Amino acid sequence: MKALQIRRSAARLGIARVASALNPATAAKWGPLEYRTVDEPELPGESWHRVHTRLAGICGSDLSLVEGHASTYFEDWVSFPFVPGHEVVGTLDDGTRVVLEPVLGHEARGFAPPFDGAAPGDGDDYAHLATGHLEPGIQTGFCCSTGGGWAPSFVAHDSQLHRIADDVPDERAVLVEPIAGGIHAALLTWPTIERNLADGERPVVAVLGAGTMGLAAVAGLRRYLPDVHIIVGARYRHQQEYARAFGADAAVAPDELPRAVRRVVGCHVVGDHLSSGAHATIDAVGTSSTVAACMRITRPRGRVVLLGMPADVTLDLTGLWHRETELKGAYTYGTETLPDGTRARTFQLALDTAAAIGAERLLSATYRLTDHVDAVAHAASAGRRGAVKIAFDLREDS
Amino acid sequence: MPRPGFVLDVDRSTPPTLFWRGERFSLERLPADRSRIIYPPEPLAPLENLDGAIRHALLNPHDSDPLPALLFPGMRLTIAFDDVSLSLPKMRRPDSRQRMIEAVLDLAAEAGVDDVHIIAALGLHRRMHEYELRHVLGDRVYDAFHPRGMLYQHDAEDPDNLAVVGTTPHGEVLEINKRAAESDLVVYLNVNQSAMDGGWKSITTGLASYRCLSHHHNPETLQNTRSLVDRHKSDLHKSVWRMGEVLKADGPKIFQIETTLNTDTFPTPFDFLSKREWEWNAKDRATYLATAKALDRTPTRMARKIFHGIEAPYRTTSVQAGDTDAVHEITLQHVFDQQVVEVEGQTDILTMGIPFISPYNPESIMNPILVMCMGLGYLFNMYRNKPLVREGGVVIMTHPTYRDFHPVHHPSYIDFFDEVLADTNDPAVMSSKWEQRYAEDEWYRHLYRTGNAYHGVHPFYAWYWGAHGQQHAGKVIIVGGDPATVRRLGFTPASTMDDAFELATDTVGRSPSITHLHVPAMLVADVK
Numbered sequence: 001m002k003a004l005q006i007r008r009s010a011a012r013l014g015i016a017r018v019a020s021a022l023n024p025a026t027a028a029k030w031g032p033l034e035y036r037t038v039d040e041p042e043l044p045g046e047s048w049h050r051v052h053t054r055l056a057g058i059c060g061s062d063l064s065l066v067e068g069h070a071s072t073y074f075e076d077w078v079s080f081p082f083v084p085g086h087e088v089v090g091t092l093d094d095g096t097r098v099v100l101e102p103v104l105g106h107e108a109r110g111f112a113p114p115f116d117g118a119a120p121g122d123g124d125d126y127a128h129l130a131t132g133h134l135e136p137g138i139q140t141g142f143c144c145s146t147g148g149g150w151a152p153s154f155v156a157h158d159s160q161l162h163r164i165a166d167d168v169p170d171e172r173a174v175l176v177e178p179i180a181g182g183i184h185a186a187l188l189t190w191p192t193i194e195r196n197l198a199d200g201e202r203p204v205v206a207v208l209g210a211g212t213m214g215l216a217a218v219a220g221l222r223r224y225l226p227d228v229h230i231i232v233g234a235r236y237r238h239q240q241e242y243a244r245a246f247g248a249d250a251a252v253a254p255d256e257l258p259r260a261v262r263r264v265v266g267c268h269v270v271g272d273h274l275s276s277g278a279h280a281t282i283d284a285v286g287t288s289s290t291v292a293a294c295m296r297i298t299r300p301r302g303r304v305v306l307l308g309m310p311a312d313v314t315l316d317l318t319g320l321w322h323r324e325t326e327l328k329g330a331y332t333y334g335t336e337t338l339p340d341g342t343r344a345r346t347f348q349l350a351l352d353t354a355a356a357i358g359a360e361r362l363l364s365a366t367y368r369l370t371d372h373v374d375a376v377a378h379a380a381s382a383g384r385r386g387a388v389k390i391a392f393d394l395r396e397d398s
Numbered sequence: 399m400p401r402p403g404f405v406l407d408v409d410r411s412t413p414p415t416l417f418w419r420g421e422r423f424s425l426e427r428l429p430a431d432r433s434r435i436i437y438p439p440e441p442l443a444p445l446e447n448l449d450g451a452i453r454h455a456l457l458n459p460h461d462s463d464p465l466p467a468l469l470f471p472g473m474r475l476t477i478a479f480d481d482v483s484l485s486l487p488k489m490r491r492p493d494s495r496q497r498m499i500e501a502v503l504d505l506a507a508e509a510g511v512d513d514v515h516i517i518a519a520l521g522l523h524r525r526m527h528e529y530e531l532r533h534v535l536g537d538r539v540y541d542a543f544h545p546r547g548m549l550y551q552h553d554a555e556d557p558d559n560l561a562v563v564g565t566t567p568h569g570e571v572l573e574i575n576k577r578a579a580e581s582d583l584v585v586y587l588n589v590n591q592s593a594m595d596g597g598w599k600s601i602t603t604g605l606a607s608y609r610c611l612s613h614h615h616n617p618e619t620l621q622n623t624r625s626l627v628d629r630h631k632s633d634l635h636k637s638v639w640r641m642g643e644v645l646k647a648d649g650p651k652i653f654q655i656e657t658t659l660n661t662d663t664f665p666t667p668f669d670f671l672s673k674r675e676w677e678w679n680a681k682d683r684a685t686y687l688a689t690a691k692a693l694d695r696t697p698t699r700m701a702r703k704i705f706h707g708i709e710a711p712y713r714t715t716s717v718q719a720g721d722t723d724a725v726h727e728i729t730l731q732h733v734f735d736q737q738v739v740e741v742e743g744q745t746d747i748l749t750m751g752i753p754f755i756s757p758y759n760p761e762s763i764m765n766p767i768l769v770m771c772m773g774l775g776y777l778f779n780m781y782r783n784k785p786l787v788r789e790g791g792v793v794i795m796t797h798p799t800y801r802d803f804h805p806v807h808h809p810s811y812i813d814f815f816d817e818v819l820a821d822t823n824d825p826a827v828m829s830s831k832w833e834q835r836y837a838e839d840e841w842y843r844h845l846y847r848t849g850n851a852y853h854g855v856h857p858f859y860a861w862y863w864g865a866h867g868q869q870h871a872g873k874v875i876i877v878g879g880d881p882a883t884v885r886r887l888g889f890t891p892a893s894t895m896d897d898a899f900e901l902a903t904d905t906v907g908r909s910p911s912i913t914h915l916h917v918p919a920m921l922v923a924d925v926k
Contacts, residue, residue, distance in 0.1 A: 016796060259813055260817070263813050263817055267841065268840065269841060
């Protein structure tokens with residue numbers, strides 16, 4: 001079948017890294033991503049299914065690979081060559097429509113789950129991601145054994161599949177995975193803000209960045225932590241409008257975020273730091289400057305949740321040390337504990353949230369696989385071009 | 399013999415008219431046969447011997463004993479003076495406040511008075527920098543008093559150094575600087591450039607607390623202040639004068655010294671700015687061209703520095719001292735003698751060039767809120783009897799209206815622009831919804847008290863200053879401003895003056911009358 005595939009090529013990665021600084025389309029054209037004929041992956045065993053892709057989103061982590069910016073950290077956690085694509089809605093051979101939960105968890109890899117009912121993302125030992133009967137790969141879309149969504153079909157384990165109702169449009173379903181990521185980040189603020197709510201305060205959560213993930217975090221905050229005051233730093237007007245529509249109390253330009261937080265908190269500004277600040281901050285971008293900016297606006301003993309994949313960053317951690325700021329990673333999803341103590345799978349929460357916010361409005365444009373250069377270029381400049389989520393549409397191929 | 403103010407009817411032979419555009423200016427051609435230009439009077443002759451006039455005023459005051467008779471050993475003497483918001487631009491050294499204060503100190507020393515405090519009456523304005531204090535008071539006074547803690551700046555947020563003098567029948571609490579309230583004598587030194595200033599306003603704003611100021615610095619009062627330079631038709635001044643009655647009854651003795659300035663505003667090479675365009679000679683035209691071209695190529699920051707570096711050749715035209723009421727009446731007469739221009743009837747469109755400076759941005763940035771304040775507050779209010787523009791008419795300003803703020807001087811202005819103006823530009827709504835939070839914000843309070851920031855509430859006051867103009871005008875257009883910023887102010891952006899006239903037709907029809915206010919220098923249009 002014809003699919004988009006990433007192969008390990010130092011030369012192409014180098015070209016992509018240089019070219020992406022000039023033009024994302026050039027990186028897509030000359031980088032490690034190729035549109036080529038690949039073998040359909042074999043079903044690895046029982047409880048595995050062939051999934052025929054309908055829509056597959058382009059995520060920031062995909063772009064970092066295509067543009068050659070991904071951290072070397074992943075070299076041992078992925079297996080080349082692989083077909084990217086982990087935000088997927090597709091159909092099984094029997095026509096059942098499913099949304100993919102892409103983490104290749106214990107069950108998919110033939111290991112016992114860490115606890116009964118665990119989600120693929122749960123657990124505190126990641127050995128299974130690089131061992132077992134599959135090649136290494138943190139998720140579908142980064143593993144050569146399973147393939148990924150940027151192909152007409154791939155394989156997925158029962159534990160990864162969520163059946164969806166007929167009335168859920170594909171355009172909404174393809175947003176479920178990033179929304180789950182945003183909800184997970186939103187709920188990671190809870191341990192920090194819980195005590196403030198108990199004290200009768202209205203905790204302040206700042207979100208820096210309002211691409212798909214940032215907006216998903218806003219939606220998650222408003223839905224599952226309804227009493228928090230949400231302030232969003234969003235570069236583009238349409239992002240600010242979405243943020244407000246999803247429940248942000250204020251949405252401002254990123255360079256105005258410190259002042260917007262200060263206004264609500266009523267603290268001082270000392271040097272370039274707020275004297276107090278947001279109880280928790282979600283960095284939905286993940287660069288050196290955004291992580292540093294989040295640390296500056298988060299109050300002492302507050303939490304900064306890193307939702308955007310940060311890769312290599314350079315930080316002065318003196319402020320973190322002095323303010324006892326907590327840096328918390330927010331990778332994907334799993335099993336969540338909600339404020340009322342109930343536990344739920346993030347993906348189930350995401351399915352509910354996607355319906356509640358009408359997530360399909362975030363899907364701005366779709367492309368055929370053959371137009372991948374344009375698709376990647378569009379995704380890489382989505383904000384500037386007034387878009388949010390870009391996806392591949394393979395419905396005529398499936 | 400200086401010529402009086404003049405209203406020029408524009409015809410086809412009228413040369414283009416100078417419009418200020420912040421740190422730059424342009425020449426605009428106004429439509430013939432329906433436009434007029436109001437030029438301020440030429441500078442009146444100054445007092446030849448200012449030091450002698452000051453001494454004479456102190457020894458021959460109005461409705462008061464001579465100053466020496468009010469001074470005695472062991473007394474508490476407080477001298478308060480107008481802050482850096484006057485004069486605009488700053489006058490050449492020696493500033494008339496230096497001359498006044500040195501004369502007062504000489505008499506105090508002769509009388510054996512040694513408990514003397516000198517206070518900058520800045521109200522809720524920013525604290526003055528050392529170089530500004532030295533400019534206003536002179537090095538001798540600064541070096542003698544500041545190191546000993548006897549020269550300082552009023553702090554409207556220091557609860558330990560504020561005192562309630564009393565309450566007016568309207569329930570207005572007069573709360574002023576405690577040192578002044580408890581002094582045996584307060585000598586107030588005023589530099590009067592506008593009929594708005596001086597009189598009881600000097601102490602009841604310059605030495606007042608936020609609580610006190612809020613009685614007259616609010617939307618309702620300022621919408622009924624018609625105008626700021628006509629105190630008998632100004633609710634603000636009525637409130638201030640009521641407080642003056644409280645001060646007279648229960649406060650310290652006041653000895654008011656007021657001076658008036660002529661309109662000699664710009665030194666060479668900028669003196670062409672004060673001339674009437676049709677009287678420009680070849681040198682003036684060449685200077686204009688050279689200056690305009692150079693400024694077009696100069697970064698705004700540099701242009702700002704150049705203009706704020708101007709020291710005006712103002713000269714003093716009168717000095718009067720004694721009882722505040724008596725003194726101020728004479729002051730007003732001198733101000734009007736210098737500034738009044740008789741104007742026949744109102745206009746459909748009022749145009750005004752917004753200059754680089756307002757009372758709230760000396761050595762600083764004319765941010766968007768100050769553009770509104772300058773246009774709809776100060777310039778719009780330069781009238782007696784009736785506004786220059788008819789009710790529902792159009793005000794057209796020229797200014798780049800960049801979204802730029804001085805972070806040290808105007809921290810709360812930035813938030814006001816981002817937060818309050820994003821919500822409303824209605825003075826009454828912002829007053830009830832937002833003002834208190836800004837007024838009581840601890841960070842703003844800290845920056846006002848210890849840095850050089852305007853008080854947190856000050857952008858509200860700047861906005862209220864334009865409340866009457868905002869209410870009166872049917873449309874406000876800014877030519878050459880950043881469109882998004884102009885819209886945030888609630889105004890309409892236009893690229894050129896012709897575009898602005900075209901936009902105005904929706905409000906005032908196809909052949910509106912146009913009046914251009916040729917300022918600075920200052921003038922008061924007496925509209926018949």
